[in-house]
Amino acid sequence: MPTKDPARKAHFPAIEKRYQKPMSYWFSVMEKIKDKKYSEQISHLRNKYKFSQVHANALVMYSRGSESAHRFNSISDYYKSIDPIQAKTIKSIFKVIRTKFPALELVLAWNHPMLKLGDEYIFGVSTAKNHILIAPFNATVFKEFSPYFKGHKINKKTI
Structure with a gap:
């Protein structure tokens, strides 16, 4: 179920539950592919680990320093x-x-x-x-x- 919270961390419990690994594991995966382009990182998560687009985007963007889907507060x-x-x-x-x-x-x-x-x-x-x-x-x-x-x-x- 999609989260209404714009914080990328809001997806982490669902990621842990669905893919059966703690977030520390997923952060280590991202560390290994940190030099790749956004699209390559998304493809890696989707193809190798069967991530949904939403979960892949949340993890990739969080790993790149974006903690929220909102760019503007007002x-x-x-x-x-x-x-x-x-x-x-x-x-x-x-x-x-x-x-x-x-x-x-x-x-x-x-x-x-x-x-x-x-x-x-x-x-x-x-x-x-x-x-x-x-x-x-x-x-x-x-x-x-x-x-x-x-x-x-x-x-x-x-x-």
């Missing part, structure tokens, strides 16, 4: 990590949407700010060096609002 931490102009633009986008739809909740999910209604994600944002990627979670939105995005690249599920 949305303001996310904004601090990106270009200030992009942060200002994203804040404006969310402000406009939340003004029109106040029931939407601004949350961090998959290390990106998203708007959520109940259990459903409605809208998400991501950034790259010179781009802001917006992703409504409904294809109808693309069709309905496509006139507003003339001159922008529209992909299958992102703008």
Whole structure:
């Protein structure tokens, strides 16, 4: 059963139970392959020890110094990590949407700010060096609002 705790250590009891070895054993395995690439480490655990992807990722990332799946503790931490102009633009986008739809909740999910209604994600944002990627979670939105995005690249599920 997946854990809701973002700490990578939260997977350790399940790893010990499923693969019948203490974590000290798995840390020694990781020590032997520490110089390999992430994908090679994952493949090693999955192929040789039949690890699930989730367990392999938790062990590999913990061994690489990442103790949590969360990169940011808050949305303001996310904004601090990106270009200030992009942060200002994203804040404006969310402000406009939340003004029109106040029931939407601004949350961090998959290390990106998203708007959520109940259990459903409605809208998400991501950034790259010179781009802001917006992703409504409904294809109808693309069709309905496509006139507003003339001159922008529209992909299958992102703008």
